Amino acid sequence: MITVQWERYPLVDQHPEGRRWLQFTANIGRAWNTVDAYGRAVDDHLAFCLTIGTSPEAARPDVVAAWIGDMHQRPNRNGGVGLANSTIQVRIIGVRSFYDFLVEEGIRERNPVRRGQSSRRGGQARQGLVRRVEKAPWIPNDHAWDRILRACEHEPVRNRLMVTFAYDGALRREELVSLEPGDLEPAWSLIHLRAETTKSKRAREVSFGTTSAQLLVAYLRQRGELFGRVDSGLFLSESRRNRGEPLGRSSWSKIVTGVAKRAEVPQLSTHTFRHLRLTDLARAGWSIDEIAQYAGHRDLSTTLKYIHLSGRELAAKLHKATRSLQADRERRLAALVEAW
Template sequence: MSDISWHRYPLITHSALAKKWLQIQSNLGLASNTVEAYGRALEDFYSFCRQIAIEPKLAKREHIAAYIRDLMTRPQSRSSRAGILDSSSGLSNATIQQRLTAVRLFYDFLMEEGLREQNPVGRGRYTPGKGFGGQRGHGLVPRLQKMPWIPNDAEWKRILEASRTESLRNRLMLALSYDAALRREELCNLQTGDIDPSNRLLHLRAENTKSRQGRVVPYSVLTDNLYRAYLEHRRNLSRSRGPLFLSESRRNFGQPISIWTWSKVIRGISTRSELDQFSTHTPRHLCLTDLARANWDIHEIATFAGHRSIQTTLLYIHLSGRELALKLEQGMAAIHSWRIKQLSEVLL
């Protein structure tokens, strides 16, 4: 069960219902990152309700619509590329979907508690003549399926050059994140006992994976060399087994690093390489795309990545372009043969 950092959610803390709901999510064993995302989302909604002077428990459809409008037009502090429908303002489509999911689940809870008859968020898209009914599964905001950014060879080289000055720990983490296609949480939560150096294998525990399914993945000789060097260095921080990656700052010396520490490292690399698109997920995206380019079977890629659905894996097949390239090659060969035949019939 995860511990909730209540100081991050002052409005939720002062609402018995909201606090109870978030605590239930934690008690149900949801991943700590999921609980934190729900907390941020509900705190944001409570803040909006306070701005428009409405009690969250009493919010109606028009208030939810106003909240969505606010999310779509809210200035984005980090980058204009996060705008809704690629505009220069507003939170990203994924963030808006996440916020609405948390709010919808909160109102589901209020209905279960007998405090509301209807969920103002609902699960339908507004259709003229049908209100918010629509078809189940369609949200109030269309869900955009955007392709992840994959660096080309020159951009990847810039990323690596910008990483050259990073600490041994950070260089190992970057190598592992690509080599084993690790998510941020999987990487930061690695334990010393999760690594089998004799066989160069990582054992990813189910509780740290998104799919809640454990898996075993290999890593390269290069990463193994970095790992062995870091292990020697780690002994200066702690001789205890446990979390693999430890902080070297004065404030948290020898303590396990957080996912936010790794995000900060990646932002630094992104800034130095002048590639704003580079994120903690980029090495994973690149690795899985490279596996698709290398003609790995889709089921092999899914197993390596820890995907629950083959549909997710198909994204990397599309990104690699291997099927389109093969069809184009075959198609052009057929067209070329046809053209040559025409030439021979006329010119010979």
């Protein structure tokens, strides 16, 4: 049985069916991030149900709508009002999964969380409860990237290697912190990602560059001096409390947050390195299929979200494509000058 961190979801832990559902979700092999997001979503929904004096077993669609309205009105961490659209979407999906479980168990007859539906035979598509807002991930420009790298210069060699690996391999947070020494093939500059550590549950290989290779040599030497021969995680904690233990997801997030503050680039996140790498592969002329394979995506539509060419590059492409047309336009517009 997979261990669930119940302290993160106290209301789910106290709800018998909620606890069974989340444990079931973890046991069938969902990624830790998915289990965590679903657990927090249902914990939030249970808290709202308690506030208005109802329960998931009796909640009707209007209760779900009121919960969504509450999320739209809450203060957010940026000082504004309303949770982010992506946060609300994830919470709705998690709560819908919970109600699906209640229906399957015969505890409810219907799921009160309505699904969206695609159009059929040219008909109108049915919208879900909340319209999805698709925002392009933030990609650092050259100036911001230089500031990020300068901030990283002050990090220990372990953290610098994590940054270069995260970029080179377009690694997700879970994939990065789950690396073990045996996953590396230095002679070919390859990282072997085990299926159990990837979101898609598919093994794949990615490469790393010269800088990563040099940092790897330095880090392995330092790692050996500090901890001796350790065959568990590649990146080990140096803190007193967890000394010698594999570095966790939250620790990597804290490292990146510190870099973001020193670089004065608040948009930087652990996923930024992945976004930038996949975008750079598109800039280098890789096909969508090649990028999808490198990223470990099952669906090409997901890959498309990671390919965001900068406005400068788009302008250059536009200028090149319309050069002859623009010359003709300029020739015709010149008549306005001659009219003087």
